[in-house]
Amino acid sequence: MLKIIGSFLPKMTDPVCNMNVNRFDANGGVYVFESTKYYFCGTGCNKAFQKEPKEYLLGNKKIEM
Numbered sequence: 001m002l003k004i005i006g007s008f009l010p011k012m013t014d015p016v017c018n019m020n021v022n023r024f025d026a027n028g029g030v031y032v033f034e035s036t037k038y039y040f041c042g043t044g045c046n047k048a049f050q051k052e053p054k055e056y057l058l059g060n061k062k063i064e065m
């Protein structure tokens with residue numbers, strides 16, 4: 001039986017603004033942090049995440065779009 005796991009789905013969540021991002025067409029590119037790939041809706045979110053990745057992953061910081 002085939003199992004579909006999350007990483008095969010094209011829709012990923014931008015950790016900065018929580019928008020859905022298509023991982024095959026991420027406008028903001030990709031950033032790898034602690035062996036996990038994150039996808040971004042725009043370069044602004046990507047840069048913000050690179051500055052303080054943990055703040056966004058812990059939910060301490062968020063950008064509303």
Ligand SMILES: [Zn+2]
Nearest residue numbers: 014017041045
């Ligand atoms: Zn975003």
